[in-house]
Amino acid sequence: MNNIFIYIETEGGKIADVSLELLTKARSLAKELSCEVEALIIGDSVAQHKEELFQYGAQTIHIAEDKRLKHYLTLPYSSIVISVLKKENPQIALFGATSVGRDLAPRVSSALVSGLTADCTSLEIGDHKEVKSGKEYKNLLYQIRPAFGGNIIATIINPDCRPQMATVREGVMKKEPLDVAVKGKVKVIDTAAILKDEDFVVEIIERHIEERKIDIKGSPIIIAGGFGVGSKENFKLLYDLAAVLGAEVGASRAAVDAGFAESARQIGQTGVTVRPKLYIAVGISGQIQHTAGMDQSAMIISINNDPAAPIHQIADFAIVGDLNEIIPRMIKSYKLNSK
Amino acid sequence: MTKKLKIVVLAKQVPDTRNVGKNAMKEDGTVNRAALPAIFNPEDMNALEQALRLKDRFPGSEVLLLTMGPPRAAEIIREGYYRGADGGVLLTDRKFAGADTLATSYALSMAIKKIGPDIVIAGRQAIDGDTAQVGPQVAEKLNYPQVTYAEDITGLDGEKLVVKRRLERGVETVKTPLPAVITVHATAPDCRPRHAKHLMKYKHARTFTEEQDNEHNSYLPIEAKANLRIPEWGVADVGGDEIHYGLSGSPTKVKKIENIVHQAKESKILTSSFEDIDSLIKELFSSHTIG
Ligand SMILES: Cc1cc2nc3c(=O)[nH]c(=O)nc-3n(C[C@H](O)[C@H](O)[C@H](O)COP(=O)(O)OP(=O)(O)OC[C@H]3O[C@@H](n4cnc5c(N)ncnc54)[C@H](O)[C@@H]3O)c2cc1C
Ligand SMILES: Cc1cc2nc3c(=O)[nH]c(=O)nc-3n(C[C@H](O)[C@H](O)[C@H](O)COP(=O)(O)OP(=O)(O)OC[C@H]3O[C@@H](n4cnc5c(N)ncnc54)[C@H](O)[C@@H]3O)c2cc1C
Numbered sequence: 001m002n003n004i005f006i007y008i009e010t011e012g013g014k015i016a017d018v019s020l021e022l023l024t025k026a027r028s029l030a031k032e033l034s035c036e037v038e039a040l041i042i043g044d045s046v047a048q049h050k051e052e053l054f055q056y057g058a059q060t061i062h063i064a065e066d067k068r069l070k071h072y073l074t075l076p077y078s079s080i081v082i083s084v085l086k087k088e089n090p091q092i093a094l095f096g097a098t099s100v101g102r103d104l105a106p107r108v109s110s111a112l113v114s115g116l117t118a119d120c121t122s123l124e125i126g127d128h129k130e131v132k133s134g135k136e137y138k139n140l141l142y143q144i145r146p147a148f149g150g151n152i153i154a155t156i157i158n159p160d161c162r163p164q165m166a167t168v169r170e171g172v173m174k175k176e177p178l179d180v181a182v183k184g185k186v187k188v189i190d191t192a193a194i195l196k197d198e199d200f201v202v203e204i205i206e207r208h209i210e211e212r213k214i215d216i217k218g219s220p221i222i223i224a225g226g227f228g229v230g231s232k233e234n235f236k237l238l239y240d241l242a243a244v245l246g247a248e249v250g251a252s253r254a255a256v257d258a259g260f261a262e263s264a265r266q267i268g269q270t271g272v273t274v275r276p277k278l279y280i281a282v283g284i285s286g287q288i289q290h291t292a293g294m295d296q297s298a299m300i301i302s303i304n305n306d307p308a309a310p311i312h313q314i315a316d317f318a319i320v321g322d323l324n325e326i327i328p329r330m331i332k333s334y335k336l337n338s339k
Numbered sequence: 340m341t342k343k344l345k346i347v348v349l350a351k352q353v354p355d356t357r358n359v360g361k362n363a364m365k366e367d368g369t370v371n372r373a374a375l376p377a378i379f380n381p382e383d384m385n386a387l388e389q390a391l392r393l394k395d396r397f398p399g400s401e402v403l404l405l406t407m408g409p410p411r412a413a414e415i416i417r418e419g420y421y422r423g424a425d426g427g428v429l430l431t432d433r434k435f436a437g438a439d440t441l442a443t444s445y446a447l448s449m450a451i452k453k454i455g456p457d458i459v460i461a462g463r464q465a466i467d468g469d470t471a472q473v474g475p476q477v478a479e480k481l482n483y484p485q486v487t488y489a490e491d492i493t494g495l496d497g498e499k500l501v502v503k504r505r506l507e508r509g510v511e512t513v514k515t516p517l518p519a520v521i522t523v524h525a526t527a528p529d530c531r532p533r534h535a536k537h538l539m540k541y542k543h544a545r546t547f548t549e550e551q552d553n554e555h556n557s558y559l560p561i562e563a564k565a566n567l568r569i570p571e572w573g574v575a576d577v578g579g580d581e582i583h584y585g586l587s588g589s590p591t592k593v594k595k596i597e598n599i600v601h602q603a604k605e606s607k608i609l610t611s612s613f614e615d616i617d618s619l620i621k622e623l624f625s626s627h628t629i630g
């Protein structure tokens with residue numbers, strides 16, 4: 001009762017990193033709230049994961065195993081989560097802000113008529129006093145999230161309804177196993193009692209891995225490479241940085257003409273015009289035909305070994321040096337500084 | 340034999356938070372939200388296109404827009420008309436104000452019940468609230484199945500709708516019975532442009548509120564206007580329990596809002612040393628530019 005529940009997501013027979021990050025976070029929240037951490041895992045053969053969940057601090061593991069639950073399906077999965085949360089009445093329930101978590105959690109929150117905060121990047125415990133009524137609340141979950149296209153950071157609370165529910169972005173919290181695993185309990189969920197035939201009306205016909213289409217226009221962070229990157233192979237540096245920052249890779253026309261990048265990535269007068277919140281220009285000189293497509297970006301970082309390159313003049317941060325040294329350092333620093 | 344479908348597209352009017360250029364910034368580097376133009380939420384455009392494609396394939400089908408917002412959100416309905424929709428409803432009432440996603444989805448679901456569609460198509464996510472919660476919550480309130488992140492509604496297979504979904508690492512094709520809620524992802528095809536013929540015909544479409552407002556008044560004969568009336572629905576029209584609307588129906592509260600400072604005060608020159616780069620990355624973290 002009144003514990004913290006973490007929904008454990010699995011992918012390809014492994015627990016998703018975000019679920020372990022949430023368990024790690026839940027341990028410290030539980031300490032502050034003097035409550036316990038519980039995990040809920042659903043699938044066709046997931047009991048094998050219990051040791052790992054104990055290692056990350058789950059004190060009770062709720063396991064729902066059923067052959068029909070091999071792949072994630074909204075209706076049966078949400079039926080189980082709703083049933084367990086109704087029965088156990090936790091004070092907090094957390095989900096990864098993954099495609100599964102963001103499909104599942106809102107459906108659950110609607111059924112429980114409890115608030116849900118989307119895509120949080122930080123969670124804290126704090127108090128609240130309602131201005132109008134003067135009513136005081138102790139130990140609420142502060143759910144901190146970017147909104148408005150990343151232009152504001154909002155702290156959301158859920159004073160009256162339980163559980164306080166949130167989805168949390170992948171990779172923003174630390175993932176740390178305990179030295180000594182918890183000796184916890186396992187509760188097996190009777191799926192046959194919960195699931196109804198109507199839960200299986202949506203069928204998966206086919207699933208396969210497919211490369212995503214290039215979408216530089218929609219990306220809040222763009223890392224664009226120019227002729228100075230040198231080769232198609234060396235563009236990998238940019239993809240590596242993009243992967244950690246959650247960015248898209250763009251290119252100058254010279255880079256596209258040289259075959260370093262696909263033409264769909266070209267930014268500029270004859271390419272696409274972008275206005276992301278962060279634009280990192282790498283090995284791009286900054287000719288007007290290029291800058292016409294990006295100079296309205298909210299923040300620009302230029303990386304160029306020529307101190308006189310025009311790109312430096314429109315940059316908020318101009319890094320003068322060799323991109324081959326700078327990008328690996330950026331990745332290293334990102335990893336050191338991200339929690 | 341072709342089937343005729345009744346399709347509701349959920350569309351929200353939002354400030355254009357994607358293109359926050361230097362001109363929409365205040366001196367202190369934060370966004371001037373009032374300076375952002377109000378637009379048709381981008382993924383709702385993708386949703387509209389999916390609905391129009393179904394209508395192309397199943398002639399006689401009807402595409403209706405449903406938007407909840409202030410009186411000026413009637414623009415969403417007109418925009419829908421210009422691109423080929425058959426009509427729409429503006430849900431507007433002071434009692435809807437201050438809604439979080441739960442109260443928003445309650446209001447939308449009550450209006451949808453009144454319309455009784457075969458398919459509800461929403462965008463995946465609105466670019467202001469950024470939650471992507473309304474679609475699944477509407478589905479739950481209606482007790483409909485949901486298919487999220489649709490990239491292509493490929494068609495009907497018997498009585499079931501076939502939908503291709505875009506996931507983090509691939510695609511999935513599913514089949515759902517109707518009625519259902521589909522949310523559409525940005526990777527779906529762009530919406531077709533406005534059609535000149537529709538533009539001429541519907542530019543005079545007005546809500547009653549707009550007609551009362553002289554500024555919006557058009558010089559059409561009364562009969563023509565009645566034809567082009569955009570319905571406005573409030574709590575009284577859709578029914579339901581007032582406690583679930585607006586602020587009182589919203590369990591989440593915004594406690595605090597912090598504006599992000601995007602812009603460095605002045606251009607800084609850095610070397611390629613690890614120290615310089617590390618301090619830059621730290622700064623980007625603390626300004627939430629990355630994270
Ligand atoms: C009609 C017309 C339309 C055009 N449209 C476009 C367009 O849409 N988009 C576009 O981009 N261009 C366009 N161009 C081309 C444009 O004029 C430039 O030629 C092009 O932008 C140059 O690309 P670049 O900066 O990558 O290459 P370069 O100008 O060759 O610059 C490469 C830069 O990399 C730097 N560098 C080299 N090695 C390193 C290293 N190891 N570390 C760090 N820096 C390094 C160099 O100092 C140099 O500044 C157009 C031109 C015309 C005439
Ligand atoms: C800073 C900030 C943070 C917020 N955080 C949260 C939060 O964490 N949790 C929460 O519950 N609420 C939150 N809200 C409130 C939320 O933004 C509103 O409830 C909003 O009405 C709907 O949410 P959304 O914009 O995220 O829509 P989404 O859920 O992202 O929208 C998905 C789709 O639903 C449809 N849709 C959404 N709204 C409408 C509408 N008005 N009319 C027609 N169709 C619509 C559209 O098709 C849209 O593409 C927040 C608001 C602010 C200002």
